[in-house]
Amino acid sequence: xxxxxxxxxxSWFGFLSECAAVFVFLMGCAVLSGWVFDIGLLKFDSPNMxxxxxxxxxxxxxxxxxxxxxxxxxxxxxxxxxxxxLALLVALxxxxxxxxxxxxxELGIDQLLAREAPGAVKTSSPGRMAPNAALNFVLIxxxxxxxxxxRGDRIVSALGLAAFxxxxxxxxxxxxxxxxxxxxxSYTHIALYTALTFLLLSAGVxxxxxGRGWMSVFTSDGPGGVMAxxxxxxxxxxPIALGWARLQGQRIGLYGTEFGLxxxxxxxxxxxxxxxxxxxxxxxxxxxxxxEAAEALARRTEELARSNAELEKxxxxxxxxxxxxxxxxxxxxxxxxxxxxxxxxxxxxxxxGFVTDGASRMQRLxxxxxxxxxxxxxxxxxxxxxxxxxxxxxxxxLGIAIRESGADIQSDPLPVLTADRSQLVQLFQNLIGxxxxxxxxxxxxIHVSARRNGIEWMFAVKDNGIGIDPKYFDRIFxxxxxxxxxxxxxxxxxxxxxxxxxxxxxxxxxxxxSQPGKGSAFFFTIPAKGxxxxxx
Amino acid sequence: MPSExxxxxxxxxxxxxxxxxxxxxxxxxxxxxVINHLAVARxxxxxxxxxxxxxxxxxxxRPDIILLDLNLPKKxxxxxxxxxxxxxxxxxxPVVVLTTSQDEQDVLKSYKLHANCYITKPVxxxxxxxxxxxxxxxxxxxxxxxxxxxxxxx
Numbered sequence: 001x002x003x004x005x006x007x008x009x010x011s012w013f014g015f016l017s018e019c020a021a022v023f024v025f026l027m028g029c030a031v032l033s034g035w036v037f038d039i040g041l042l043k044f045d046s047p048n049m050x051x052x053x054x055x056x057x058x059x060x061x062x063x064x065x066x067x068x069x070x071x072x073x074x075x076x077x078x079x080x081x082x083x084x085x086l087a088l089l090v091a092l093x094x095x096x097x098x099x100x101x102x103x104x105x106e107l108g109i110d111q112l113l114a115r116e117a118p119g120a121v122k123t124s125s126p127g128r129m130a131p132n133a134a135l136n137f138v139l140i141x142x143x144x145x146x147x148x149x150x151r152g153d154r155i156v157s158a159l160g161l162a163a164f165x166x167x168x169x170x171x172x173x174x175x176x177x178x179x180x181x182x183x184x185x186s187y188t189h190i191a192l193y194t195a196l197t198f199l200l201l202s203a204g205v206x207x208x209x210x211g212r213g214w215m216s217v218f219t220s221d222g223p224g225g226v227m228a229x230x231x232x233x234x235x236x237x238x239p240i241a242l243g244w245a246r247l248q249g250q251r252i253g254l255y256g257t258e259f260g261l262x263x264x265x266x267x268x269x270x271x272x273x274x275x276x277x278x279x280x281x282x283x284x285x286x287x288x289x290x291x292e293a294a295e296a297l298a299r300r301t302e303e304l305a306r307s308n309a310e311l312e313k314x315x316x317x318x319x320x321x322x323x324x325x326x327x328x329x330x331x332x333x334x335x336x337x338x339x340x341x342x343x344x345x346x347x348x349x350x351x352x353g354f355v356t357d358g359a360s361r362m363q364r365l366x367x368x369x370x371x372x373x374x375x376x377x378x379x380x381x382x383x384x385x386x387x388x389x390x391x392x393x394x395x396x397x398l399g400i401a402i403r404e405s406g407a408d409i410q411s412d413p414l415p416v417l418t419a420d421r422s423q424l425v426q427l428f429q430n431l432i433g434x435x436x437x438x439x440x441x442x443x444x445x446i447h448v449s450a451r452r453n454g455i456e457w458m459f460a461v462k463d464n465g466i467g468i469d470p471k472y473f474d475r476i477f478x479x480x481x482x483x484x485x486x487x488x489x490x491x492x493x494x495x496x497x498x499x500x501x502x503x504x505x506x507x508x509x510x511x512x513x514s515q516p517g518k519g520s521a522f523f524f525t526i527p528a529k530g531x532x533x534x535x536x
Numbered sequence: 537m538p539s540e541x542x543x544x545x546x547x548x549x550x551x552x553x554x555x556x557x558x559x560x561x562x563x564x565x566x567x568x569x570v571i572n573h574l575a576v577a578r579x580x581x582x583x584x585x586x587x588x589x590x591x592x593x594x595x596x597x598r599p600d601i602i603l604l605d606l607n608l609p610k611k612x613x614x615x616x617x618x619x620x621x622x623x624x625x626x627x628x629x630p631v632v633v634l635t636t637s638q639d640e641q642d643v644l645k646s647y648k649l650h651a652n653c654y655i656t657k658p659v660x661x662x663x664x665x666x667x668x669x670x671x672x673x674x675x676x677x678x679x680x681x682x683x684x685x686x687x688x689x690x
Contacts, residue, residue, distance in 0.1 A: 327556075327636065328556040
């Protein structure tokens with residue numbers, strides 16, 4: 001098994017859970033075979049020590065297997081079902097054993113798997129597991145049931161923690177050699193290695209959540225997660241270790257109860273304070289780094305917004321101020337032609353013709369640049385807009401071109417959106433205008449449709465025109481990009497760039513699907529709730 | 537053509553900083569049928585000086601109509617318009633805003649400042665000529681302008 005990278009906490013947790021499951025499973029197998037074949041070593045037999053009962057070992061086998069199956073990220077329905085079955089059996093066995101204790105029943109389940117001679121150490125009834133072990137199996141059985149059903153992550157967390165606490169409590173009894181902690185005098189006691197196995201099993205259940213439920217605090221990337229991961233191990237280990245040390249010291253007569261207690265409290269305060277202080281430092285460092293990153297991001301965003309605004313302003317001002325000298329060039333060239341036509345010679349007339357033609361083309365380019373920059377700088381407000389009205393308006397505007405080409409334009413019912421109305425008209429006009437303009441030999445057939453796609457509407461404008469080679473799909477949306485000579489199809493190559501800008505201002509995307517000679521389909525999306533509403 | 541026009545040329549004040557535009561307007565008016573006299577102010581301050589007959593413009597003639605560009609050096613066309621329309625004696629002179637700006641804000645602001653009309657300069661020469669011609673026809677033939685009154689100096 002390859003260790004997962006440590007920063008991927010979720011899979012790290014999964015790995016820990018699997019380890020715990022395997023350990024529990026093997027422990028159960030060992031002890032049960034020890035019972036069945038009566039091998040003392042496997043039962044961890046030792047004088048005056050309570051043993052793990054056969055039923056408990058069996059339950060551990062079931063729990064381990066169930067946990068292994070339930071904890072898997074991608075389990076098949078069958079593995080889940082088996083896991084649930086095993087978990088149910090664990091809970092049932094625990095529950096029945098508890099009933100035996102509570103109501104004094106004798107169900108005959110205790111000696112079913114293996115017989116234990118009467119009079120075993122700290123055992124109330126031969127072969128019967130301790131009551132706290134039975135309770136633990138009930139808790140763990142239910143939590144495994146939920147875990148394999150992928151439900152109630154919080155309940156799983158709660159049950160897992162309860163089982164963990166019970167196991168810890170029993171274990172403390174051994175650590176501090178206080179019998180009352182690992183069993184009541186009249187009932188069977190929980191064995192040391194049973195308590196340990198329980199501790200691992202309940203930890204395995206918690207880890208199997210892979211950071212879901214209450215465990216999400218530990219896997220979180222936030223400062224809370226960092227703190228939880230740093231503090232919790234100390235919070236668990238320090239009191240246990242200090243408590244044990246204190247007891248040892250008291251037992252060998254170094255100090256009395258009061259002094260020992262004072263020593264323990266002081267030491268734990270000092271140690272925990274140091275841990276808390278270090279964690280706080282780490283948090284502060286993390287916070288400083290985060291703050292710096294956030295500030296850098298804010299700076300970048302601001303710079304970007306400013307340079308964007310400047311660029312748009314530049315385009316607007318440039319195209320505006322470029323008009324003036326251009327008007328001079330074209331006006332005086334025309335005046336020259338008007339006053340001196342025929343007096344300049346053929347060549348002179350031709351040259352003047354080039355000047356006026358070039359000037360008028362530049363004029364169109366500048367106007368288009370202006371229109372392009374206006375999409376961002378002079379956008380209208382976003383308001384509820386009926387797209388079928390938008391389409392009707394578009395068809396009115398394109399009236400002449402549509403009549404001349406004899407285009408047949410069909411439309412599905414179109415939705416009402418929150419959008420910039422006049423920009424939508426411009427969008428439809430450019431797309432439908434293109435469909436009419438780039439028609440093939442036959443009569444143009446154009447179809448406009450829209451369908452809801454989750455949170456957005458997807459529009460399509462399909463035609464039977466000349467189509468586009470896929471290698472140009474990206475290029476056609478850039479400004480002043482043309483695929484045809486001016487003589488074939490007039491235009492500056494701004495239309496689709498404006499379409500793209502309008503769609504993006506509304507928070508959507510635009511793309512094309514086409515093949516040469518087989519028509520084109522332009523698609524664009526617009527969020528149903530309206531774009532980012534950045535109307536200025 | 538009303539007989540009084542032949543007696544006295546129409547006085548036009550063109551406020552325009554671009555010599556090319558001045559020349560084009562002159563050419564356009566030359567082709568027109570109305571006898572006119574064109575005075576040119578190159579910036580807003582000069583325009584106000586002419587209108588108020590200040591300094592070296594003491595002998596300036598009060599115009600019958602003002603053709604005003606908006607983007608001017610020193611004093612902006614919008615300020616000139618505002619000053620004219622706030623001056624009781626000058627307010628009655630029709631002001632035709634003749635500019636390259638197609639900005640809706642400019643259009644709106646000009647009318648708010650009581651411009652008498654707003655015209656965008658066409659790029660095409662023929663269109664420009666016909667625009668000047670229609671200004672001429674409308675303001676000098678169709679419209680009745682107020683009688684000239686000699687206003688006291690401000």
